[in-house]
Amino acid sequence: MNNTAQLHQLNPNAIALCALGRWIANRHWVPATGGNFSIRSGEYSALVTASGKDKGELSPQDLLPVSWQDGKLSCPGTPSAETALHARLYQLDPAIKAVLHTHSVPATVFSRLISDDSYLFHGYEMQKAISGNSSHDIPCALALFDNTQDIPLLAQQVAQRWQQQPLNWGLLVRGHGLYVWGRSPDEAKRHLEGWEFLINCELERLKLTR
Numbered sequence: 001m002n003n004t005a006q007l008h009q010l011n012p013n014a015i016a017l018c019a020l021g022r023w024i025a026n027r028h029w030v031p032a033t034g035g036n037f038s039i040r041s042g043e044y045s046a047l048v049t050a051s052g053k054d055k056g057e058l059s060p061q062d063l064l065p066v067s068w069q070d071g072k073l074s075c076p077g078t079p080s081a082e083t084a085l086h087a088r089l090y091q092l093d094p095a096i097k098a099v100l101h102t103h104s105v106p107a108t109v110f111s112r113l114i115s116d117d118s119y120l121f122h123g124y125e126m127q128k129a130i131s132g133n134s135s136h137d138i139p140c141a142l143a144l145f146d147n148t149q150d151i152p153l154l155a156q157q158v159a160q161r162w163q164q165q166p167l168n169w170g171l172l173v174r175g176h177g178l179y180v181w182g183r184s185p186d187e188a189k190r191h192l193e194g195w196e197f198l199i200n201c202e203l204e205r206l207k208l209t210r
């Protein structure tokens with residue numbers, strides 16, 4: 001084993017992200033190599049999942065060091081195809097420590113039913129799982145974006161929307177999947193579970209009432 005691989009084997013953040021990947025995969029939220037994860041490693045750097053891996057079977061070597069200090073992404077390997085969006089989120093809020101992207105069936109279907117650029121969840125106690133949302137009675141917004149294969153463009157659109165108002169710890173890419181983030185991996189995990197729960201509830205409600 002070379003030095004880089006040895007360092008990764010011992011990195012507790014890398015080990016924790018691999019375990020989180022298994023937890024997410026057990027919920028069927030990252031089928032067929034879909035999804036990607038990252039954890040901040042510095043002001044201008046993060047460990048990002050390598051592209052094309054099964055995100056339920058990650059080992060620490062599958063987390064690649066990515067940096068963006070000079071405004072340009074650099075990495076010794078091939079990180080996620082969506083690295084530019086992870087990096088942009090870290091730049092938008094220095095408090096963000098982890099970003100998780102998933103492809104659950106409910107989030108994917110729900111995103112295709114909503115044509116507006118934001119959806120307001122209302123009346124759910126689970127809204128309080130999303131930081132800063134303190135009551136079922138205050139609408140809780142989830143931003144939506146059209147899918148594109150041009151991830152730097154998507155990152156730009158997210159940044160433009162963020163300028164109007166910081167996004168609510170998550171966003172949906174239409175027909176694609178969910179992004180969440182947090183000030184710690186645990187908070188990102190809670191946001192993931194919270195948004196998935198809310199999306200599932202609203203999808204069920206739409207099925208019953210449409």
Ligand SMILES: CSC[C@@H](O)[C@@H](O)C(=O)COP(=O)(O)O
Pocket residue numbers: 031032033034035036049050051052053079080081082101
């Ligand atoms: C199964 S295709 C999914 C990809 O196109 C992409 O959306 C994705 O989430 C995973 O890409 P990756 O490059 O492995 O991070």
Ligand SMILES: [Zn+2]
Pocket residue numbers: 034035036082101102103176177
């Ligand atoms: Zn994806």
